[in-house]
Amino acid sequence: MKPYVLIAEDEKAVSELLLYNLRKEDYDVGIAGDGEETLIMIDERTPDLLLLDWMLPKVSGIEICRRVRTTGVNPNLPIIMLTARGEESDRIRGLDTGADDYVTKPFSTTELMARVRAVLRRIRPGLKEDRITVGDIEIDRVAHRVTRKGEDIHLGPTEFRLLDYFMQHPGRVFSREQLLDTVWGSDVYVEARTVDVHVGRLRKALRNSGGDDPIRTVRSAGYALRED
Amino acid sequence: MKPYVLIAEDEKAVSELLLYNLRKEDYDVGIAGDGEETLIMIDERTPDLLLLDWMLPKVSGIEICRRVRTTGVNPNLPIIMLTARGEESDRIRGLDTGADDYVTKPFSTTELMARVRAVLRRIRPGLKEDRITVGDIEIDRVAHRVTRKGEDIHLGPTEFRLLDYFMQHPGRVFSREQLLDTVWGSDVYVEARTVDVHVGRLRKALRNSGGDDPIRTVRSAGYALRED
């Protein structure tokens, strides 16, 4: 199951940047805009990680941190503090209140994501990342494995990437050119018709494990994965 | 019992400053001056926390970090990296290698102490076991012994580490580069194809004790251990 990361952040721009990047790394994400909301959302579903702004309306980040540590459902809930302040006294206060890590705004997203991975790896060692299920098809991007109705399906590298891409955007139609750009790479030149052949191979492989064709041909537009 | 903190730091001034402050906060403290010494001291008495300089003579800090994570007596040993470098790429590399936290020199002792408290306060769930079983294969990391269906299997050091790493992440595919980084070490250069040969040897050894090939080749991606 995907790790659930809760963002408690007042600034819209920051929280949406985080949302975007966390989703890209395949986490479940929730956003709380102020302190009260944060406490409620933690109660509703215990996050695996809390990205917590120091300054939050209504209830401050540091107060939330303290409450989680002393009274929360999961007192060990990993917390990464976000703050605009850089003064040392505050940093120490943040860590001593029980935050596991501390990032100063403006932060680099790449670095923050690395910290997120570091914290989550600690909490859930051997975490199964990156699994997507659409209908009866499941793709495990880490194990590089595809199953349909539990049955294993062998795909070549290109077919795998193709399916992977479709499954990241179920229902959406992609032109042959788009698929070539993203699945093949923008720097190689191959005929557009090649996509047809590989879609055909992918279909064949998926058909072998029962069920009907999950790929929809959209005439004069491209292909899409059925949402189901 | 007092927590035992091991300092691995080349600079005398820094390590003595740390020693002084850690003792003041009532920790047991050990000091290792270079990489080799660090590895020996970890063997002698497993620390509760390692303060690890990035640049160490003989064996680099990052290499020690990696070894602790992949082959150490306690792969979950908390590590705080100390470094003079501040470049982002290094910071990320440090975190991704498995460091729990990261402090840039010159650091404030008060802040570092706060981080030490933060790390030690944290409870580490799911300590890595001495023994792992995947399918009919069992690996005993303490006794350095591998069995399949009860039968003993002799593996060379590299094959052992390779299998160990696979078994820590069953099902997950690793590229040759990843395997070289983690199993061989980030500082040695060997051909990627070397992995093939060792995987071949591992396969052969495992096949000898009956059963079929537990290692899955993922074309153009790498290798993985079958989960079973």
Add this chain to the structure above:
DNA sequence: CGGAATTGTGACGTTACTGTCACATAACTG
């Protein structure tokens, strides 16, 4: 130091994947 064990690497045969063509089939259009 010398033999044994372990590890690295070039060579080579084999397999699997890929892109393209040619033609068959299906879908649109008027």
Add this chain to the structure above:
DNA sequence: CAGTTATGTGACAGTAACGTCACAATTCCG
């Protein structure tokens, strides 16, 4: 319905990846 356009698919040849072997280099150990 016939012509046109778009799509499906088998065949094939070129290529890259793979597994294994043989041997070289290195390390280990007495």
